[in-house]
Amino acid sequence: MNFLAHIYLSGENDLIKIGNFMADGIRGKQFEHFPEDVQKGILLHRFIDTYTDSHDTFRKSTKRLHDRYHHYAGVIVDIVYDHFLAKNWTKYSDEKLETFINRFYNSLHDNYDILTEKTQGLMPYMIERNWLLSYRTTEGIHQILTQMDRRSKNISKMQYAVEELNEFYDDFEEEFTSFFEEIKIQAKAKLITL
Secondary structure, three states: OOHHHHHHOOOOOHHHHHHHHHHHHOOHHHHHHOOHHHHHHHHHHHHHHHHHHOOHHHHHHHHHHHHHHHHHHHHHHHHHHHHHHHHOHHHHOOOOHHHHHHHHHHHHHHOHHHOOHHHHHHHHHHHHOOHHHHOOOHHHHHHHHHHHHHHOOOOOOHHHHHHHHHHOHHHHHHHHHHHHHHHHHHHHHHHHHO
């Protein structure tokens, strides 16, 4: 799961969404320095990642990419799954995707002081290019993967993964749909215990 799914799975609390969104850059017990709801978001993010990475359906998706992209296969599938969430948004929310995204961007601005430096640096670039909305199209996914490939100094070759996305589009979508029903239930249950 990438940014959009993590935010969606956080429920309605803005601070939990923010914690879930910026959790990748927070190691070990560093999360304890944040407000309680941000901590919950960080812990929820860790749970979602662990659950996702060990799930048979997610592994089936990554296996399709492993020979070409090796350990980047999981990152690619995270982004591909966000594409299907964005594309099929009306199945999962009564709120327009654009409205959901803008509310999240506003909450980042409103809570700027509690964001990590990394998130503060990423935020203007992300909002200007509207990454979350760009997940909706394969062209947007290609742009995201190309940007990520550049960050890996083109070692990952992720920019080419849109080829597999197009070739196995229906398979990826079916796997996402099946998996997402499960992760929604699991994340909601986990959130109650945090």
